[in-house]
Amino acid sequence: VGPEALSLWESKSTFTSFGVFFLQMGWGDLGAFGEPSKETPNLDQMASEGMLFLDFYTANPLCSPSRAALLTGRLPVRNGFYTTNAHARNAYTPQDIVGGIPDSELLLPELLKKAGYINKIIGKWHLGHRPQFHPLKHGFDEWFGSPNCHFGPFDNRALPNIPVYRDWEMIGRYYEDFKIDLKTGEANLTQIYLQEALDFISRQQTSQQPFFLYWAIDATHAPVYASKYFLGTSQRGLYGDAVREIDDSIGKILQHLQKLGISENTFVFFTSDNGAALISAPKQGGSNGRFLCGKQTTFEGGMREPAIAWWPGHIPAGAVSHQLGNVMDLFTTSLSLAGLQPPSDRQIDGIDLLPAILQGKLIDRPIFYYRGNEMMAVRVGLYKAHYWTWSNSWEEYSKGIDFCPGQNVSGVTTHTQEEHTTLPLLFHLGRDPGEKYPLSFASDEYQRAMERISVVVQQHKVTMVPGEPQLNVCDKAVMNWSPPGCEKLGKCLKPPKSDPKKCFWPH
């Protein structure tokens, strides 16, 4: 914490609560970020009342590792949310995953709890669904949502439907007790998740307790859904309808904070866990604007995210920041605001953004782009150096899986893993945000930039101690057959015999 921020904190006689909206939306999905149908009036207003981050990143181009990174302040390669089954592969937590968030990791809510915070997660947890990984064992006091994505419907024989939990126990399953109509795209879930948020905030306001609300819903994740009122209301089809409903919900949550008179005590951040999934576009996927490719890749479209900080009375309205930010910074920044120190016994990758947010400072720090166990690229200032390039394999591409539809940058969006470690591909993201024009290796500019970048990369690699990989082993026996609470509901299913195998990660 800088001295000004600290004094600001100390001068306040009351607590600061935190709200984090963490969704799958692309950089180009918000009006404030150039979406041409401008269907996010509430998010746009949030931006005009707060600070727009234009150079903000997620920690991974896939959801589970990004969520683990946000809550631990650490790169997935440190906190275990990666695989070593194959080189540079994205991995996550499908319901046959054996691993999850290790007990040794310290999560933001665990730390905030010690300072008297009450913590709630609404939506997709995604850090493991076996008992030891339950969010209430990792610092959250309340949970309403699911451990995994809302894929389905399943037949409950080969695959169980995903459970929805309230706190310790499941209260039903997707497609059974929580309807999602894949044909019409109708589901009432965002409304339910909105109401959970409003109720939680009201309760904390009554108890005068500081809170951390982590609203991590997945309406914009395929299969995309929206409630009846929003269906057919956007220019963009079902995906736009879902965005409109999320936007509306966020507007209602911010208004609720204002109505309760606690908006000036609540630091709110909106961002995304990965870039828009272009494989699902145009009907089920969003947009990364002018950036290259999407989810699953380490190009800008996979990891550069829309981001807005909102804290009326503290953050100047309409501010714009070019601070290089990362979801891991929310860990460190929240601790800083709560007057807590980050753990000193481990490497924390997140930085305290308060000097950038409150004083408009620019902190020099790199952004690392990982795919599984490999550092694919690094950004330093406006330069981005690719040490490895890969979109996906020819085999997957030939099946129609395309992470870069309509885009093709020769030698960059490659379908084999291309190593450039001796001579990285270098882009200037100011002149060339779309990563189309690699700088000439022979240019002075290349030499100068790489001298600076090489030092950063070398230091990063020398000090890197990877965590135990959690996403290597899959077993159908660990799926959501019999979650806690299933007995009461008569919804326990019989698991098959345990048969642990190496998970197969094609990308």
Next chain:
Amino acid sequence: VGPEALSLWESKSTFTSFGVFFLQMGWGDLGAFGEPSKETPNLDQMASEGMLFLDFYTANPLCSPSRAALLTGRLPVRNGFYTTNAHARNAYTPQDIVGGIPDSELLLPELLKKAGYINKIIGKWHLGHRPQFHPLKHGFDEWFGSPNCHFGPFDNRALPNIPVYRDWEMIGRYYEDFKIDLKTGEANLTQIYLQEALDFISRQQTSQQPFFLYWAIDATHAPVYASKYFLGTSQRGLYGDAVREIDDSIGKILQHLQKLGISENTFVFFTSDNGAALISAPKQGGSNGRFLCGKQTTFEGGMREPAIAWWPGHIPAGAVSHQLGNVMDLFTTSLSLAGLQPPSDRQIDGIDLLPAILQGKLIDRPIFYYRGNEMMAVRVGLYKAHYWTWSNSWEEYSKGIDFCPGQNVSGVTTHTQEEHTTLPLLFHLGRDPGEKYPLSFASDEYQRAMERISVVVQQHKVTMVPGEPQLNVCDKAVMNWSPPGCEKLGKCLKPPKSDPKKCFWPH
């Protein structure tokens, strides 16, 4: 004029002046339209005080025809700004062009003059440089700028340098009297053009005369330039520096109107004559955001333009319009505001946008995308049907001329002219603004949309009477050898013998 707009006009006891900023900038070059470095604070503020048009088009993917269309309210194929030398070719007015704006065309300043307006053009005229095409012969009272693009420097033997005019006579030439340093990108021109605008506005305010100021400068057209103060100040390199200087100038002009107390009497519009020239990117070209391809093409990147209407006290601040608009509408809208009728003896393609601007109405109208003599595509509502697709020829492409760098949509960004007149390629621009996913020909949606579009196209084609093409003949003898005023300056050059030929238009 709708009754409300009319009464609004009549209730004002004073005149409405017009300012039109007409520049070459892409949809994605403004912060308000999603440019990631957000370097256009003044244009963004103009948008937040006025109305953002998100579905606004130019009349042609090239500068001369678009400029002719803005000033005549008519498609280039009607006003003569096209070629029949080859099928579907872009043409403009290089200095060996023989043609120009026909006397039979009625230009906006000619009409406004009758209502007592004083009209000034600052910047690039581009409607022909031979004496009969002079802007002061077509309704303008004042001119400061050049007849052609600022290409050069030339040797004054094979090619003369482009003259800069003040009113009837040249006062010097680019690179000689008006410096442009191609090495550093430094030129003071935007500052000179800014001062011209401020002086003109001050004079009209003194004389209480209504005015039309057409500020059509070309700092963002290759070779891109900026003045010393702006060089090196943007994240985007020289192009961004030029944008920043234009943005700063527009801010100063708007402030000047406010300072003089005439902003509520002045209707100001900002837009662009074609999409960003991606062939010049990244150092000399802008960005079309998520849209496909750029200048020279009839994809969205070639013709969809940033557009802002500003009229404090009349246009609600922060308004956003999805009205399909076109630069030709500025002709009709300006006449409407001046209480004038558009000419009734000819087809006018521009519509009166006042109901959209003042009452938030949506007027159903198509957008036609022409390349030379061919209607390549049409937009009706959110649907766009391509009747012909072409980026550029294999021959040009193999020389490195790429209008769609890093983009490749199979069967769409073709390098041969592909005819789809019997079964047009159809895109839904809401779900798919990037024109990547043609609708299935067999779908109900395709059938329904094409039924509607076919009627529009048939009516357009049946009633189309093309004008005499002006851009067919080139002759080195007509170049800017001896513009009026050259004697006084000792800058007359000897023209070669007349040798008229068909112009060659490669694209």
